[in-house]
Amino acid sequence: MQPWRFLCACDMQPGSPRSFRYAAKCRENWYTALEQLRDEEAELLIVGGDLTRDGSIHDFELEELQAELGSLPYPFRAVPGNMDTGNKHTDIAHLKSHAQVTGEQLDRFAQVFGELPWSFMHRNVRFSGIYGALAGSGLPHEERMWQWLEEELPALPRADHHVMVMHYALFIDELREANWDLTNPDENTAWYFCIDEPHRSRMFAAMQASGVEIVLSGHIHCRRPEQVAEGVRFFKCAGIAFPQWADRWPDGDPRLGYHRFEVSDAGISETFVPLPVESASDEGYGPGGHPSVDQRDYSLAWEPPPAEVLD
Numbered sequence: 337m338q339p340w341r342f343l344c345a346c347d348m349q350p351g352s353p354r355s356f357r358y359a360a361k362c363r364e365n366w367y368t369a370l371e372q373l374r375d376e377e378a379e380l381l382i383v384g385g386d387l388t389r390d391g392s393i394h395d396f397e398l399e400e401l402q403a404e405l406g407s408l409p410y411p412f413r414a415v416p417g418n419m420d421t422g423n424k425h426t427d428i429a430h431l432k433s434h435a436q437v438t439g440e441q442l443d444r445f446a447q448v449f450g451e452l453p454w455s456f457m458h459r460n461v462r463f464s465g466i467y468g469a470l471a472g473s474g475l476p477h478e479e480r481m482w483q484w485l486e487e488e489l490p491a492l493p494r495a496d497h498h499v500m501v502m503h504y505a506l507f508i509d510e511l512r513e514a515n516w517d518l519t520n521p522d523e524n525t526a527w528y529f530c531i532d533e534p535h536r537s538r539m540f541a542a543m544q545a546s547g548v549e550i551v552l553s554g555h556i557h558c559r560r561p562e563q564v565a566e567g568v569r570f571f572k573c574a575g576i577a578f579p580q581w582a583d584r585w586p587d588g589d590p591r592l593g594y595h596r597f598e599v600s601d602a603g604i605s606e607t608f609v610p611l612p613v614e615s616a617s618d619e620g621y622g623p624g625g626h627p628s629v630d631q632r633d634y635s636l637a638w639e640p641p642p643a644e645v646l647d
Contacts, residue, residue: 354394425474551570
């Protein structure tokens with residue numbers, strides 16, 4: 337077989353000067369990566385979520401990224417991230433947030449980037465994508481995800497390899513680790529980045545039943561070398577917008593960039609491609625996190641936002 341390549345990019349979050357919050361460095365880093373991606377001799381790009389900074393509120397950010405990714409010389413498929421559609425749910429009443437994923441947000445993402453979940457074959461590889469943060473949400477979209485994972489995906493034709501992409505990491509340190517405590521300041525970041533039990537084991541069992549060989553995830557913005565758990569290769573992928581959690585693992589790599597995978601008769605090999613330069617700009621405005629709409633002052637925007645934002 338003639339070797340061929342696919343790419344994985346995560347956590348672009350360029351934001352928009354038309355939004356309430358904006359960091360010029362995130363946008364500059366994304367355009368640096370976009371130029372690199374245009375020069376790649378690849379056959380497709382898999383996007384692991386957080387395409388936007390405020391796509392969960394602003395459709396114009398989703399549409400801008402769709403157009404920019406569509407300008408690449410090869411096709412792409414994307415799963416959403418929490419910045420695009422909202423965060424994972426919690427049952428702790430006083431910690432519930434407006435920022436949790438909703439069906440409306442997922443439907444808006446699907447209108448721009450296509451139906452979720454998805455699976456397709458390219459050459460000798462099957463690619464599949466889900467939004468794992470739905471687990472435990474109780475939304476109709478969660479029911480659909482489990483039906484697809486456990487009934488429909490295993491029935492699809494098998495390929496030589498199967499790659500699954502999801503925004504949230506399935507686990508932080510170990511596949512069978514205990515759940516992290518959202519109420520514990522030392523653990524709430526880990527809780528935020530991964531999937532809780534019993535959903536994690538259920539999801540992994542479905543992946544095994546479908547012959548998944550590689551799992552790609554973003555969200556953490558810190559690359560970690562390949563981990564193998566019960567025969568499955570896990571890649572915690574680099575971010576593009578900005579780094580974070582660099583001190584979590586001794587082998588964590590906070591450099592910004594994306595991943596190149598080469599498929600050959602020997603299997604699938606991975607290479608990390610760093611950005612040639614990372615923006616040091618401190619220009620911008622607005623906080624991090626997930627401020628609600630009523631906490632946003634759009635008079636700060638550097639460019640006029642669409643009229644519907646101000647209505």
